[in-house]
Amino acid sequence: DIQMTQSPSTLSASMGDRVNITCRASQSISRWLAWYQLKPGKAPKLLIYKASSLDSGVPARFSGSGSETDFTLTISSLQPDDFATYYCQQYNLFSPWTFGQGTRVEIK
Amino acid sequence: HVQLVQSGAEVKRPGASVKVSCKASGFPFSSYYIHWVRQAPGQGPEWMGNINPSGSSTEYAQKFQGRVTMTRDTSTSTIYMEMRSLTSEDTAIYYCAGPSAGVVYWGQGTLVTVSS
Numbered sequence: 649d650i651q652m653t654q655s656p657s658t659l660s661a662s663m664g665d666r667v668n669i670t671c672r673a674s675q676s677i678s679r680w681l682a683w684y685q686l687k688p689g690k691a692p693k694l695l696i697y698k699a700s701s702l703d704s705g706v707p708a709r710f711s712g713s714g715s716e717t718d719f720t721l722t723i724s725s726l727q728p729d730d731f732a733t734y735y736c737q738q739y740n741l742f743s744p745w746t747f748g749q750g751t752r753v754e755i756k
Numbered sequence: 757h758v759q760l761v762q763s764g765a766e767v768k769r770p771g772a773s774v775k776v777s778c779k780a781s782g783f784p785f786s787s788y789y790i791h792w793v794r795q796a797p798g799q800g801p802e803w804m805g806n807i808n809p810s811g812s813s814t815e816y817a818q819k820f821q822g823r824v825t826m827t828r829d830t831s832t833s834t835i836y837m838e839m840r841s842l843t844s845e846d847t848a849i850y851y852c853a854g855p856s857a858g859v860v861y862w863g864q865g866t867l868v869t870v871s872s
Contacts, residue, residue: 692862701859703859744817
């Protein structure tokens, strides 16, 4: 199975900060990479699909980049609603899905 | 408008089975793989397996082999996930999900609580 290594595991930041979360795949996944925001008791919220496409209704402060094995989620200016846990997910066709270990974004 | 609508919450005794449904609408159901993912309290998402568009083939994570069965009813655009021999470790929210044109759509989740 493809392994996803996500970092950091915890990120302390202030409102308005620019933050980056990275995800590395153990082998090339082309651009089959999604980013999610998770909050307790709620379904995963898709932020980015196909590495860099913003899902409908997601604020433009979220962006994704990368391809093959190295990917980044950027939040350009942290807002109160952004303090949550974020996961990357590879959904390479015809292989089991795998998720990163998660990044908890907390208030500094 | 793509929707995956799951069945309601379940409470089961240890050793019992549970069957969760996921009804799809708004996209060509018969063309896409559907996956099941669960999230236990305080844990990250965990992929359980998938079923192919026709329902003729499934792939399960090794952890769930022999205990999970995924089926698909193309006449009602519904996918089912059955898990047997439940333990307290299976208490989690179970999600169906499927990619369409690169976007990953998710059901709202079904809470399965296993408790004596």
